[in-house]
Amino acid sequence: MSEAALTLEGWYALHDFRSINWAAWRAADDETRAVATDELQEFLSAWAADEESGKGSSTVYTVVGQKADFVMMHLRETLEDLNAIENAFNKTTFAQFTTKSYSYVSVVELSNYLGKDEDPMQNPQIVARLKPVLPKNQYICFYPMNKKRDLGDNWYMLSMDERKTMMRSHGMIGRSYAGKVKQIITGSVGFDDWEWGVTLFSDDALQFKKLIYEMRFDEVSARYGEFGSFYVGSLLTPESFEAMLKL
Numbered sequence: 001m002s003e004a005a006l007t008l009e010g011w012y013a014l015h016d017f018r019s020i021n022w023a024a025w026r027a028a029d030d031e032t033r034a035v036a037t038d039e040l041q042e043f044l045s046a047w048a049a050d051e052e053s054g055k056g057s058s059t060v061y062t063v064v065g066q067k068a069d070f071v072m073m074h075l076r077e078t079l080e081d082l083n084a085i086e087n088a089f090n091k092t093t094f095a096q097f098t099t100k101s102y103s104y105v106s107v108v109e110l111s112n113y114l115g116k117d118e119d120p121m122q123n124p125q126i127v128a129r130l131k132p133v134l135p136k137n138q139y140i141c142f143y144p145m146n147k148k149r150d151l152g153d154n155w156y157m158l159s160m161d162e163r164k165t166m167m168r169s170h171g172m173i174g175r176s177y178a179g180k181v182k183q184i185i186t187g188s189v190g191f192d193d194w195e196w197g198v199t200l201f202s203d204d205a206l207q208f209k210k211l212i213y214e215m216r217f218d219e220v221s222a223r224y225g226e227f228g229s230f231y232v233g234s235l236l237t238p239e240s241f242e243a244m245l246k247l
């Protein structure tokens with residue numbers, strides 16, 4: 001049997017994708033819309049306060065295209081915390097104008113493929129990456145992925161050394177995008193339909209295309225990567241969210 005990579009886990013993650021029922025939103029009276037918008041702003045402030053006090057991190061982006069209209073990404077200490085956020089949001093007036101288009105449940109994950117001989121939890125950089133403040137870059141790109149388990153190409157039957165070599169090459173491509181793209185890899189084996197969630201942040205959406213394309217030629221993606229749907233969009237601040245909802 002091949003040796004499993006050791007993984008470190010941090011905050012739990014919920015990507016909550018919503019579509020807006022624009023017909024219902026238009027049909028609502030001004031007062032209902034005002035109440036909904038105020039309540040939404042209160043939620044955004046509460047999530048910012050959670051972030052400020054180190055309880056977690058949240059960020060909101062539009063989604064371009066018909067898959068959804070926006071995504072709320074939350075990181076919190078426990079699954080219960082994520083559930084509480086989701087339920088509280090669902091009870092708001094604004095949520096009555098949304099439908100759930102997709103969601104993804106996972107946990108921030110780092111693996112030991114490229115680790116040094118040290119206790120990773122003594123390394124403050126690693127600890128910070130497990131409980132990250134989510135970037136507020138202009139663009140987000142999210143997609144779920146698997147590593148293949150076909151008879152011919154089975155990631156899980158490769159030796160640790162073979163996987164380490166490929167992950168080193170993967171890491172080198174990734175590092176050449178330092179300062180352009182930030183990645184948060186969340187593990188979802190046992191939590192959702194794919195094995196990982198890939199969340200990328202950048203101030204230039206084209207860098208997503210360039211990075212992902214370059215990785216397609218790298219063996220770990222070329223041979224073993226399987227991908228779900230891609231979601232891309234831009235940052236929603238409290239102001240731009242309000243502007244988006246204005247009729």
Ligand code: VOV
Pocket residue numbers: 005109110111112113114145147167170171173174175177181182183185196198200211212215216221225
């Ligand atoms: C911004 C770029 C970037 C950088 C620097 C980077 C680096 C690294 C390192 C150093 C490591 C290993 C240690 C760890 O940190 O876990 C990883 C790990 C991982 N990656 Fe990565 N990755 C990037 C970016 C990046 C992208 C764009 C993708 C999607 C792949 C594609 O083809 O679309 C991806 C996937 C993953 C996955 C699924 C894992 C876990 C694999 C496993 O089997 O456990 N990743 N990744």
